[in-house]
Amino acid sequence: MKPAVVKSLSETKVEVVRRFDSPVESVWKPFTDASLVSQWMLGPPGWSMPVCEMDFRINGIYENVFRNEEEGTEITIAGTFREIITHRKIVQDEQHKIGSSEGGITNKTEVTLTFEPVSDGTNVRTLIEYGSKKQRDEALATGMGAAMEMGYCRIDDILSCRYFY
Numbered sequence: 001m002k003p004a005v006v007k008s009l010s011e012t013k014v015e016v017v018r019r020f021d022s023p024v025e026s027v028w029k030p031f032t033d034a035s036l037v038s039q040w041m042l043g044p045p046g047w048s049m050p051v052c053e054m055d056f057r058i059n060g061i062y063e064n065v066f067r068n069e070e071e072g073t074e075i076t077i078a079g080t081f082r083e084i085i086t087h088r089k090i091v092q093d094e095q096h097k098i099g100s101s102e103g104g105i106t107n108k109t110e111v112t113l114t115f116e117p118v119s120d121g122t123n124v125r126t127l128i129e130y131g132s133k134k135q136r137d138e139a140l141a142t143g144m145g146a147a148m149e150m151g152y153c154r155i156d157d158i159l160s161c162r163y164f165y
Contacts, residue, residue: 003149004017004018004149004152008136012129012131012136013128013130013136014130015125015126016144017126018149019118019123019124020123020152021120023117023121026122027115027155028087028115030159031124032056034052034054034056034062036158037052038052039154040154041151042066043150043151046068047066047068047069048069050067051063051064052065055081058083061079062078062079062092064077064078075098076096077094077095079093079111087115089114089115090111090112091111092111093111094109094110095108096108107130107131107138109128111126111128114127
């Protein structure tokens with residue numbers, strides 16, 4: 001396992017690559033099972049995920065609501081699964097909404113996850129395409145790579161438990 005590597009590929013695209021020390025069939029499950037997503041995709045300490053719903057099929061929808069327990073701030077990430085190739089690829093539309101529906105900020109992205117078997121593990125490549133350079137820059141400024149790595153470390157813990165086999 002190596003920490004996630006974040007690269008800007010263009011003015012609107014960011015790639016995040018992370019290696020997991022488990023076979024692709026094992027790594028796939030935490031990304032596709034809502035009961036596991038709710039355990040690892042929590043963000044930094046002090047945040048919870050009161051909503052984690054997923055209809056994992058083509059044209060199925062998902063919604064994740066993150067809450068900063070101290071401030072009461074909420075961020076919603078919702079979208080539709082556009083393409084699924086088992087153990088290989090997931091393409092999804094995402095809409096990020098920060099704050100209330102009246103005054104909240106909304107950003108739309110397309111996210112492509114690919115799962116590549118490698119010697120003694122799996123590389124997960126996340127390609128995120130933003131609607132503009134400004135949106136990409138704002139996302140990078142949030143420390144998204146560090147937040148994603150926190151979640152990926154939780155996946156490492158889930159995989160080491162092997163309780164879902």
